[in-house]
Amino acid sequence: MTIQWGYHFLTGIKTIDRQHEGLVALVNNLHKVAAGNPLPAEVDDAFHKLTDYATEHFALEEQLMAEAGIAEDDLTAHQRAHTSFVGELTDLWRTRDEDAKATTEHLLEFLTTWIYRHILITDHAMARDYYQKKGLTPPPSLLLSSGAVRLPGE
Numbered sequence: 001m002t003i004q005w006g007y008h009f010l011t012g013i014k015t016i017d018r019q020h021e022g023l024v025a026l027v028n029n030l031h032k033v034a035a036g037n038p039l040p041a042e043v044d045d046a047f048h049k050l051t052d053y054a055t056e057h058f059a060l061e062e063q064l065m066a067e068a069g070i071a072e073d074d075l076t077a078h079q080r081a082h083t084s085f086v087g088e089l090t091d092l093w094r095t096r097d098e099d100a101k102a103t104t105e106h107l108l109e110f111l112t113t114w115i116y117r118h119i120l121i122t123d124h125a126m127a128r129d130y131y132q133k134k135g136l137t138p139p140p141s142l143l144l145s146s147g148a149v150r151l152p153g154e
């Protein structure tokens with residue numbers, strides 16, 4: 001299942017949102033490539049584009065957090081989440097078997113779940129902190145993910 005990019009993902013921090021959207025697009029691309037009848041080199045290419053982009057994005061996110069004055073403990077925990085994601089993803093990739101299709105699907109499941117949880121829980125918590133440190137009001141998407149407000153009918 002591909003990830004539908006939408007308002008609910010937004011942190012309101014433009015650079016981060018743009019990169020999250022790029023990350024989601026690359027996950028969806030890997031999904032599309034894997035669903036066809038891909039050559040191993042095509043899956044390989046799609047996978048490495050994604051991990052390179054993720055690594056670059058994590059560095060920027062961590063830098064923004066440090067600049068905003070996020071507490072050291074929170075920053076370290078967030079960095080640890082990024083590092084373990086890259087580690088786990090690399091392990092899944094390294095140990096995939098010859099049936100690239102099945103293992104890529106397994107990998108995509110992990111990726112999809114991680115992206116949702118990480119953006120909506122970890123990154124949104126970080127963004128709420130970011131706004132607080134800057135004395136700014138967080139955008140409604142962050143209030144929704146915090147559970148502070150609910151949409152009618154939810």
Ligand SMILES: [Fe+2]
Nearest residue numbers: 061118122123
């Ligand atoms: Fe993050």
